Amino acid sequence: MPEFEHRSPSGVARADDPNDARMLAMIGNLFTAEVCTKLGVEPEPPFVIYHVSGSESLGLAVWRDGDEIVERRIVIGDAALRDQARFSVAHELVHWYASAPWDRLPHAIEEGLADYIAVHVAPEFRDERIAELDRRLASITPERREQALAVSERTWATTPREVRSDAYAVGFEIVQRFGIEGLRELCERAQREGRERVPIAWIEGSTLPPHVARP
Ligand SMILES: [Zn+2]
Known part of the structure; x- marks a missing residue:
């Protein structure tokens, strides 16, 4: 688990560097309202973003127990963090908030x-x-x-x-x-x-x- 956590009103981000955690939480917080307005959904539940250092993975990780979702996390790898953090977070927030319908x-x-x-x-x-x-x-x-x-x-x-x-x-x-x-x-x-x-x-x-x- 990344060491540092930064909380924002819309959700939380974790990273091994406190500056990265803060940046990801701030981007997520900045974009949540606009993403949810475009989708026409409530900004729930609060987002969870992890920067995983040494990894190039990017996406929404979902843990299930049968059909039930137990936990979700937006995972941002090194390249996404470095080159396109805002775009990547915005894209993953759409997956995060795209609830019914x-x-x-x-x-x-x-x-x-x-x-x-x-x-x-x-x-x-x-x-x-x-x-x-x-x-x-x-x-x-x-x-x-x-x-x-x-x-x-x-x-x-x-x-x-x-x-x-x-x-x-x-x-x-x-x-x-x-x-x-x-x-x-x-x-x-x-x-x-x-x-x-x-x-x-x-x-x-x-x-x-x-x-x-x-x-
Ligand atoms: Zn996607």
Whole structure:
């Protein structure tokens, strides 16, 4: 466990360097309200961020007992801390706070949503990230697109890197097309109809979403 802890009103960060702990807690605190407003959710529960030194891992670590979530942590590795702490924290906060109805969203689209919100709240990384996603999308075949849309959060960490890269690009394109509100309405419809996930056919089957996409 990282040695130092810094508390903020929205959550807590830990790191081996007290300055890193403070910086991560402050970034998380700064972005929580905006992320939650965009998602239309309450800023609960308080976030937990760990910087793990000597590691390049990045993501939301989840411990489960069967289907029940026991503990969650946003893990920030060295490169993410050094090069893109604000973008990385913003992206992971979307996963952290994407509670119902967002739990119905297919995981690739949640990844796209996390990037979509992160480039808005941390715009210094926007052009680079969007260019990367556009390049990736341009190379995708229908088979790869289908495979990317089938990924799940449970197997995300062990999903091949190439498939994950595709999932970000496909997810981002879908969020651009439907808009946050349009996707939220699909999640609410899935909830009303008792579907565990928004069916991919609702996304890929229609040429136009039920609501006009917002840029
Ligand atoms: Zn993610």
